[in-house]
Amino acid sequence: MWRSFLVIGMFAVAHVVGINTCLAQEFRIRTTVYHHQTNVDPTIISRSVSIFHAEKVYDHVDGLGEVTIFDPTQKRLIILNESRMVKAVINFDELKNLLNVARHQTQEYIHDKIKRQESSGKEIAAQLKFQLDPAFDVAFDESRNQLTLDSKLINYRVQCVAPDQKASVETYLRFADWMARLNYVLHPYTLAPGSRIVLNEELRSRDLIPTEVELQTRLEEKLHLRAEHKIHWKLDNRDRGLIHHWETLRKNKDVNTITVQEYLRNQFANLRK
Secondary structure (H helix, E strand, O other): OHHHHHHHOOOOOEEEEOHHHOEOOEEEEEEEEEEOOOOOOOEEEEEEEEEEEOOEEEEEEOOOOEEEEEEOOOOEEEEEEOOOOEEEEEEHHHHHHHHHHHHHHHHHHHHHHHHOOOHHHHHHHHHHHHHHOOOOEEEEEOOOOEEEEEOOOEEEEEEEEOOOOOHHHHHHHHHHHHHHHHHHHHOOOOOOOHHHHHHHHHHHHOOOEEEEEEEEEEOOOEEEEEEEEEEEOOOOHHHHHHHHHHHHHHHOOOOEEEOHHHHHHHHHHHHHO
């Protein structure tokens, strides 16, 4: 579950570096995600890097051996797995269709749970309905640049920054929108994308990028997660080297192209091992 929260960018603690000299479409976000539990210190559950360059975003989670390339110009996402030498390409329309199918199936499941007249079933149905169409009480503290989204089931506390280059806000939030959708398709038992997209719209309306996001849920599985982002507004040689490596690999004829359905089957098969 943690991976979807990470790549979507639901949480962040960002240390902004060199903001006055940034290039709006070229920056890097290094993310660390923490899991909070009662009476114990927070534990790190993942680290990742997202590199924004030339209208694309390269999102790499440490230890997974794969990168997701967000390519809005071509209206597609590419999941490139270097260890298995495969790539799955999914265009935006296909992703929307898969989400529509998932929504319809969830609505049927909700209807079935309510029909059974069981208290536990009704509670699960209510939680799923909220995820499909979330609604929050929204507050923004201008003096602290802190955005709050509250509900009975999901709560966000978001520390924000207003970058000088406003174009970087839309660049980041567009990426976050589509990664929220992709991750729900790849990990259907995680939080549905609706709440993240609502959060993005609140940030977008204020021209803000999140600098600290804390998420707490009171769903069937309670969670308390936080992530830290270090945002650098200038790429270095290592970043450019990674981009070159991933682009070379993407074009490599030895990398087999598979469908998203095949990717999911492979993923589930690996989980059973």
